[in-house]
Amino acid sequence: MNAMLLNVIHRADRGAARLEVLRFQQAEAQRHGLRTTILVTYGALFDAEVCDFVAREAAEHDVEIGIHLHELVCDDYRARFGTEEKAIYLLPTSTRQAVIRFLVKRFEEVFGFSPRSIGSYILDAATLRFLRAEFPGVRTAIVSCFEEGLKMYHGNNRQWHLFSEGGPWGIFYPSKNCHLCPAKDDDDAVGLVALPHLNRDMVLSLTSRDDLFASHPVNLIRAMANEGDRCDYLLHFIDQWLEQLRYNDHVYYSLFVSPPWLAAGHPFSTDPAAARRLYGESLAYLADRKNAGLVRDQTVSETGEWYREHVPINRAEVNLWSDILCGSRRQMFWYVDAHFRLTVDLNAGGTICDLRPFTGQLDRNMGADTANLWNGNYPYLISSEHRGGVTAGPRQTAELRCRGARVAVTARRTVGRVVKGKDGPELVTDPVTLDVGGVNVTVVSAFRFPGGGVVEIERRVLAISDPTATLELVETHRGCWGTTEYPEDMRGIILAAESGADRRELRYAYGARTLRIAAPQRVEATLPMARCQVALQPVEGVENGEAVEGFMFQPFYTLSLGGVVNAGESLKTRLVLRAT
Amino acid sequence: MKTYRCPMCFARDVDVVFLLHDSVRDEHYCPQCAYSASAGEVEARLSAYCAARYRMAARPHPFASRVRETAEGVRSDER
Numbered sequence: 001m002n003a004m005l006l007n008v009i010h011r012a013d014r015g016a017a018r019l020e021v022l023r024f025q026q027a028e029a030q031r032h033g034l035r036t037t038i039l040v041t042y043g044a045l046f047d048a049e050v051c052d053f054v055a056r057e058a059a060e061h062d063v064e065i066g067i068h069l070h071e072l073v074c075d076d077y078r079a080r081f082g083t084e085e086k087a088i089y090l091l092p093t094s095t096r097q098a099v100i101r102f103l104v105k106r107f108e109e110v111f112g113f114s115p116r117s118i119g120s121y122i123l124d125a126a127t128l129r130f131l132r133a134e135f136p137g138v139r140t141a142i143v144s145c146f147e148e149g150l151k152m153y154h155g156n157n158r159q160w161h162l163f164s165e166g167g168p169w170g171i172f173y174p175s176k177n178c179h180l181c182p183a184k185d186d187d188d189a190v191g192l193v194a195l196p197h198l199n200r201d202m203v204l205s206l207t208s209r210d211d212l213f214a215s216h217p218v219n220l221i222r223a224m225a226n227e228g229d230r231c232d233y234l235l236h237f238i239d240q241w242l243e244q245l246r247y248n249d250h251v252y253y254s255l256f257v258s259p260p261w262l263a264a265g266h267p268f269s270t271d272p273a274a275a276r277r278l279y280g281e282s283l284a285y286l287a288d289r290k291n292a293g294l295v296r297d298q299t300v301s302e303t304g305e306w307y308r309e310h311v312p313i314n315r316a317e318v319n320l321w322s323d324i325l326c327g328s329r330r331q332m333f334w335y336v337d338a339h340f341r342l343t344v345d346l347n348a349g350g351t352i353c354d355l356r357p358f359t360g361q362l363d364r365n366m367g368a369d370t371a372n373l374w375n376g377n378y379p380y381l382i383s384s385e386h387r388g389g390v391t392a393g394p395r396q397t398a399e400l401r402c403r404g405a406r407v408a409v410t411a412r413r414t415v416g417r418v419v420k421g422k423d424g425p426e427l428v429t430d431p432v433t434l435d436v437g438g439v440n441v442t443v444v445s446a447f448r449f450p451g452g453g454v455v456e457i458e459r460r461v462l463a464i465s466d467p468t469a470t471l472e473l474v475e476t477h478r479g480c481w482g483t484t485e486y487p488e489d490m491r492g493i494i495l496a497a498e499s500g501a502d503r504r505e506l507r508y509a510y511g512a513r514t515l516r517i518a519a520p521q522r523v524e525a526t527l528p529m530a531r532c533q534v535a536l537q538p539v540e541g542v543e544n545g546e547a548v549e550g551f552m553f554q555p556f557y558t559l560s561l562g563g564v565v566n567a568g569e570s571l572k573t574r575l576v577l578r579a580t
Numbered sequence: 581m582k583t584y585r586c587p588m589c590f591a592r593d594v595d596v597v598f599l600l601h602d603s604v605r606d607e608h609y610c611p612q613c614a615y616s617a618s619a620g621e622v623e624a625r626l627s628a629y630c631a632a633r634y635r636m637a638a639r640p641h642p643f644a645s646r647v648r649e650t651a652e653g654v655r656s657d658e659r
Contacts, residue, residue, distance in 0.1 A: 155594050
């Protein structure tokens with residue numbers, strides 16, 4: 001069944017002003033015939049008027065009630081837990097658990113039943129394991145803010161500490177070991193269904209601030225992308241998510257605006273009437289799409305149960321997103337499964353611009369008593385955005401070499417389409433034509449996902465303007481590791497090139513050394529710090545392979561495979577990720 | 581008094597910096613970067629930036645056009 005699963009989520013905060021907003025939100029959703037979930041915050045559980053309203057809504061309108069873990073700070077919280085910490089995900093583990101225990105107990109006293117859903121900006125694996133063990137009735141949780149991290153941090157003048165980069169954008173079964181890694185199998189699954197906090201613009205998720213360009217209508221006012229009470233981008237945004245149903249069995253959509261955004265006095269939402277108009281228009285359009293049979297409105301826990309019933313563990317999800325804001329014609333393609341998350345920038349000719357290897361399932365637990373402290377980002381092997389751009393930074397691309405010139409497909413923008421292949425969705429780019437030493441070469445790229453941590457990449461040469469020219473085509477993977485924009489210590493990485501019994505290795509020491517091998521079977525980098533190995537393997541045999549060490553000013557490694565190709569021929573390689 | 585985001589910071593994707601007002605010179609200045617200007621200049625710069633960056637934000641959507649088309653200017657979703 002292809003449907004967009006819709007959660008309209010409202011947060012109940014304490015106080016009359018915010019209750020007035022909640023009343024407005026509930027009335028708007030009911031006017032459009034949409035189900036809602038109200039997540040109640042700490043302070044609201046001590047506000048009788050708010051709790052009465054929420055309980056009545058549940059009784060009269062079949063609203064689900066759960067808990068939200070933001071807005072913790074109030075007098076009771078300070079007195080009871082002796083802290084000013086705003087973020088539940090940054091509290092020491094024992095305090096965090098005590099807060100959740102207290103909130104669940106208080107919730108049960110107020111409403112007379114146990115919550116089935118809990119929301120937060122981040123719930124790390126340690127917290128998910130705790131929830132599963134102590135509160136098995138909680139089966140669905142809002143676990144992460146997709147790709148909120150460095151760009152959001154910079155944009156907020158380095159004052160909003162939320163680092164949640166590198167995970168899935170949709171619904172998934174989180175691993176016991178890491179809240180951002182989809183589980184590989186039943187044993188690996190923590191036992192909860194994870195939802196993202198909001199949907200994001202999937203181009204701006206990498207290039208800008210996806211906290212501003214999301215399924216949160218009022219953030220468009222913050223971004224100054226509205227004209228009064230109009231911002232049709234919001235409606236095109238919903239259409240873009242509906243478009244994803246062409247490639248996936250289901251799509252998740254979360255409309256979640258907390259009360260301050262719709263109240264008077266918000267520093268960024270200076271026109272509450274316009275904010276409410278935009279909010280109402282989003283609901284109206286989602287209701288319109290529901291009436292067209294494209295949207296199924298559910299409560300949060302209903303979505304979790306639907307997912308358990310319909311989606312097996314380790315089901316891949318893809319997203320092909322076109323820029324609908326800036327008019328750049330840029331497209332990004334995303335793929336995620338239990339082994340990795342990969343992003344292809346079609347503006348860079350079909351270049352892998354981001355790669356997160358989940359095979360190692362690294363601990364990304366946060367809090368004052370953890371090694372990671374604030375940093376919940378899952379490590380990348382490739383992040384062009386954080387580490388130098390697609391030209392100078394980490395990337396995987398195809399390089400064309402002819403008459404002494406070297407040009408990568410990165411140099412020409414293209415667009416792509418998702419087609420159905422034997423192993424599931426495939427990405428195919430439109431051809432790009434490049435001038436390589438005075439010879440025009442036209443190349444098309446295809447990315448296939450057979451599972452098991454493998455990407456098959458085909459670069460097919462469609463035409464060469466000079467048939468006498470000798471063209472070399474080289475698949476090139478330039479990688480590193482990190483979670484921020486700063487280089488990490490690369491020592492400990494082992495590079496290798498292998499052909500039959502001939503295996504050569506070097507330990508990374510910033511020495512700019514090269515391992516070169518003929519008729520390679522694989523070139524690889526082993527990264528103990530990411531507990532993973534990344535390799536390039538030829539599908540049909542190639543002439544040359546290299547593993548190249550970087551140096552301090554360019555702290556990367558480069559793996560490459562290639563050889564001479566003629567028009568009509570392809571270079572087929574596999575990018576293979578496995579745990580070490 | 582109306583508040584303004586700093587156009588220079590905003591163009592760097594930093595949207596949390598608000599200009600301060602110097603009442604002696606009737607000028608708005610940024611506490612973060614080296615920008616200062618009159619209210620009119622600030623508004624013009626922000627408008628120009630948003631118009632250039634968000635070229636497709638106002639692209640009419642069929643649903644919005646449908647619900648906004650009323651003789652009296654009242655949106656049909658409110659009737």
